[in-house]
Amino acid sequence: MTQKQEQLSKNQQIVLNIIEKAKGPLKAYSILYNVQKRGIKAPLQVYRALEKLIEIGKIHKIESKNAFIACKNSDCEISKATAFSICNNCEHVKEIKNTKLSKYLSNFVDNSGMKYKKYNLEFFGLCKDCKLKQ
Amino acid sequence: MTQKQEQLSKNQQIVLNIIEKAKGPLKAYSILYNVQKRGIKAPLQVYRALEKLIEIGKIHKIESKNAFIACKNSDCEISKATAFSICNNCEHVKEIKNTKLSKYLSNFVDNSGMKYKKYNLEFFGLCKDCKLKQ
DNA sequence: ATAACAAACGTTATATTATAACAAATTAAG
């Protein structure tokens, strides 16, 4: 088994599966509850898996919600540059994949001449469904 | 005293003072510790003041740090549109005041045609000091 | 294969961040 490939460990795979199946972002303790039947018993096991999955870009943390979502954008392999759309009403979250935006932000230079390798952007508004229902 | 002006309550003023005096973002329980000599005894008193101060745009929450910083940008009165520069090394945080950036983001329309009233952007990199020391 | 190292695991305890619930006090308006 000389798989040079990036191979996830058991717990990492379990946690990733749950997050990928979910419709929206999941909270750590909700993940814990969901994986207890698979042998994961303690918060730390979940948090360690989350940390690794974030590191390799498989998931992202939605900071304003303390929740975790699967990456839907193959380009952000190292979680460097993320942007999300968050509905204030139904809490629906979507990763924004927009080349212009990511280029704009990656090339952004602030007033002091500083450039940034990494950013996280969270947009808030009403999603289409919620806008109609208003 | 018919001050139509937005007037802060006692606790709100105490908390705001601490945050404005600080060099960087403060955490809620660090604020609590700092204001105990002024009569604020419980976390809730701090969190309630923080909530109000955020609402009126006097301070912002740095989501990736669970910390609070005074607004340095008179334009974001209602905390709608915020952008920060965060140093990965020394944790220095600075609010970004850049008209082009804020216009770009406020006018951003995603692939589904959705526009956003509110956003929070956190840039990560090395500040000038830390870049030199490398 | 086996020694040496790194990564992941399991477990318990604890730290940190944030809110619920309820009653009392203060302030703003009619």
Next chain:
DNA sequence: CTTAATTTGTTATAATATAACGTTTGTTAT
């Protein structure tokens, strides 16, 4: 003054996250 709204004080508890420690597993190089 009366009423409503906001703010306060207080206790308890919920929710989120990490420390510390020892064990196991996986990788790499002899």
